[in-house]
Amino acid sequence: MALTVVGVMGPGEDATEIDCQLADRLGELIAEQGWVILTGGRPAGVMQAASAGAKRRGGLTVGVLPGNAPEMASDFVDIPILTGMGEARNIVNVLTSRVIFVCGMSAGTASEVALALKAGRPTILVNAEPTSIDFWQSMASPFLRHATTAEEAVTLVARLLERSSQS
Amino acid sequence: MALTVVGVMGPGEDATEIDCQLADRLGELIAEQGWVILTGGRPAGVMQAASAGAKRRGGLTVGVLPGNAPEMASDFVDIPILTGMGEARNIVNVLTSRVIFVCGMSAGTASEVALALKAGRPTILVNAEPTSIDFWQSMASPFLRHATTAEEAVTLVARLLERSSQS
Amino acid sequence: MALTVVGVMGPGEDATEIDCQLADRLGELIAEQGWVILTGGRPAGVMQAASAGAKRRGGLTVGVLPGNAPEMASDFVDIPILTGMGEARNIVNVLTSRVIFVCGMSAGTASEVALALKAGRPTILVNAEPTSIDFWQSMASPFLRHATTAEEAVTLVARLLERSSQS
Amino acid sequence: MALTVVGVMGPGEDATEIDCQLADRLGELIAEQGWVILTGGRPAGVMQAASAGAKRRGGLTVGVLPGNAPEMASDFVDIPILTGMGEARNIVNVLTSRVIFVCGMSAGTASEVALALKAGRPTILVNAEPTSIDFWQSMASPFLRHATTAEEAVTLVARLLERSSQS
Numbered sequence: 001m002a003l004t005v006v007g008v009m010g011p012g013e014d015a016t017e018i019d020c021q022l023a024d025r026l027g028e029l030i031a032e033q034g035w036v037i038l039t040g041g042r043p044a045g046v047m048q049a050a051s052a053g054a055k056r057r058g059g060l061t062v063g064v065l066p067g068n069a070p071e072m073a074s075d076f077v078d079i080p081i082l083t084g085m086g087e088a089r090n091i092v093n094v095l096t097s098r099v100i101f102v103c104g105m106s107a108g109t110a111s112e113v114a115l116a117l118k119a120g121r122p123t124i125l126v127n128a129e130p131t132s133i134d135f136w137q138s139m140a141s142p143f144l145r146h147a148t149t150a151e152e153a154v155t156l157v158a159r160l161l162e163r164s165s166q167s
Numbered sequence: 168m169a170l171t172v173v174g175v176m177g178p179g180e181d182a183t184e185i186d187c188q189l190a191d192r193l194g195e196l197i198a199e200q201g202w203v204i205l206t207g208g209r210p211a212g213v214m215q216a217a218s219a220g221a222k223r224r225g226g227l228t229v230g231v232l233p234g235n236a237p238e239m240a241s242d243f244v245d246i247p248i249l250t251g252m253g254e255a256r257n258i259v260n261v262l263t264s265r266v267i268f269v270c271g272m273s274a275g276t277a278s279e280v281a282l283a284l285k286a287g288r289p290t291i292l293v294n295a296e297p298t299s300i301d302f303w304q305s306m307a308s309p310f311l312r313h314a315t316t317a318e319e320a321v322t323l324v325a326r327l328l329e330r331s332s333q334s
Numbered sequence: 335m336a337l338t339v340v341g342v343m344g345p346g347e348d349a350t351e352i353d354c355q356l357a358d359r360l361g362e363l364i365a366e367q368g369w370v371i372l373t374g375g376r377p378a379g380v381m382q383a384a385s386a387g388a389k390r391r392g393g394l395t396v397g398v399l400p401g402n403a404p405e406m407a408s409d410f411v412d413i414p415i416l417t418g419m420g421e422a423r424n425i426v427n428v429l430t431s432r433v434i435f436v437c438g439m440s441a442g443t444a445s446e447v448a449l450a451l452k453a454g455r456p457t458i459l460v461n462a463e464p465t466s467i468d469f470w471q472s473m474a475s476p477f478l479r480h481a482t483t484a485e486e487a488v489t490l491v492a493r494l495l496e497r498s499s500q501s
Numbered sequence: 502m503a504l505t506v507v508g509v510m511g512p513g514e515d516a517t518e519i520d521c522q523l524a525d526r527l528g529e530l531i532a533e534q535g536w537v538i539l540t541g542g543r544p545a546g547v548m549q550a551a552s553a554g555a556k557r558r559g560g561l562t563v564g565v566l567p568g569n570a571p572e573m574a575s576d577f578v579d580i581p582i583l584t585g586m587g588e589a590r591n592i593v594n595v596l597t598s599r600v601i602f603v604c605g606m607s608a609g610t611a612s613e614v615a616l617a618l619k620a621g622r623p624t625i626l627v628n629a630e631p632t633s634i635d636f637w638q639s640m641a642s643p644f645l646r647h648a649t650t651a652e653e654a655v656t657l658v659a660r661l662l663e664r665s666s667q668s
Contacts, residue, residue: 083422084419084420084422085418085419085420086402088418088419
């Protein structure tokens with residue numbers, strides 16, 4: 001039986017302090033649930049914070065990297081997946097994750113939310129801006145969810161995963 | 168010297184009548200400029216309409232397809248590029264295009280706009296909804312442009328390309 | 335109706351003089367047949383020579399590049415397809431080509447021959463070394479062909495394409 | 502610090518009984534070394550056997566899949582990486598692996614050996630046919646190695662990894 005892999009997506013170098021605190025807390029909670037955490041793998045922003053949070057609680061961390069050199073990975077990534085495909089790796093992030101948590105917004109993050117909705121992966125915008133919520137809601141996707149806090153988001157996902165494992 | 172390739176992106180099966188009329192007109196104008204038109208290559212929505220418009224005016228059409236079988240391409244595509252990579256082909260659409268015209272919005276289209284802004288390709292939202300304009304403007308990208316009509320969009324791009332060829 | 339796209343694959347920087355002469359001649363003959371030629375697009379070795387040969391005879395040339403910058407393309411490429419995917423672009427070369435001509439051998443070239451046989455694209459080894467012929471024949475693929483000269487290879491492909499257009 | 506990920510590559514449905522026994526034994530030995538094993542992830546041939554061997558000894562198994570659905574993964578895969586990219590996933594297999602063990606040969610496997618030599622990943626042909634050895638040696642790659650048994654191959658890799666961790 002495969003482990004449960006969940007993604008945490010968000011800005012890299014442009015992440016705000018609040019994005020990173022949220023990602024760190026999500027990382028902790030995800031590890032406590034026994035889920036494997038997947039990020040974009042670089043040592044920056046939301047990727048770095050989420051992986052650091054997960055490692056603090058003994059979680060297993062996967063990073064799907066745009067480059068082809070292991071040195072590019074965050075030190076908090078246990079399993080660096082090297083794609084050498086640049087931004088095309090975003091589709092791997094999305095497809096590999098059972099659900100996707102989103103902290104903050106940037107062009108790269110928007111591409112992942114869009115691909116996730118298209119691929120039918122439940123996507124939880126955590127503490128998102130109204131502009132962002134309005135836009136993604138206009139897609140009328142059944143896979144979009146919102147949460148205000150990391151705790152609320154993880155509880156929501158735990159329920160989603162439980163339901164899908166029963167069906 | 169390479170030909171000038173420009174992309175037209177927008178919804179497939181979910182395109183509105185207005186999206187398709189706009190894409191068809193863009194295709195005509197692009198062909199009249201002597202530019203090569205690039206789309207997602209499938210026989211649906213904006214892709215189909217833009218390629219049809221371009222062929223009506225004698226243009227050359229490239230379609231970058233998610234699948235691996237030539238039969239999946241629109242009949243209006245002269246050069247089907249078969250990627251077999253599903254949605255990962257969206258990055259090829261974006262990188263290959265000198266500029267990108269966007270008609271309508273969907274999850275797939277949003278992934279292309281996001282990747283284009285990240286990759287630094289000028290992206291022109293044509294006749295976009297306010298919700299969409301608000302969201303993409305919140306990225307604060309220097310590569311985002313707006314136009315109301317196909318004519319205005321093509322004039323804008325002609326100026327952009329002329330300026331970049333002089334620099 | 336789509337144009338007929340055929341690929342010419344072979345070493346880049348490590349190509350021999352003979353590989354390049356063969357590729358140049360293939361390019362000329364392909365253009366004379368009215369086929370579109372596809373290569374890996376970089377200004378080196380077999381890619382460069384095949385595109386140069388095709389342009390000399392007025393052919394249309396497509397180059398599928400590993401990088402994301404148009405400046406990386408050979409000057410003999412009319413339509414640079416920018417993938418930004420590194421070696422993952424080899425699968426695009428293979429799938430997009432109706433048939434594949436192979437001049438010389440290298441690790442990159444071997445990956446393309448292997449992918450072509452797997453994808454079911456007719457692959458013609460032109461003037462190949464015995465070691466290479468022995469190895470690829472051991473795959474027992476119905477898609478593998480051999481030719482000694484560029485002329486023989488193009489005649490063989492013309493027959494293959496005619497037959498497939500009649501079926 | 503990242504875990505040590507090593508790949509085991511070989512035929513799927515066309516694997517011989519001997520290929521599979523070898524892959525199974527490699528899986529056991531890899532797990533005993535504490536390395537993470539990476540395969541193409543499908544429930545067939547060398548991929549399946551290597552993952553099964555590793556799980557029998559309590560190893561952690563990663564499978565990089567061509568498709569986008571988790572159900573396509575072998576039951577012996579702990580972490581299915583879903584690429585949705587078809588054969589383009591082969592480059593991910595290769596780049597992600599510190600070294601690559603090869604059992605048996607097929608078109609798909611040949612593409613991975615070729616990409617590995619190109620990318621500079623040490624590649625160990627285990628119990629290979631002379632035709633195959635002759636061909637790959639003709640590439641004159643410093644990354645190619647041979648071994649007769651699983652034990653010999655793992656000992657060789659252990660030495661390679663130790664040396665690279667000291668440098």
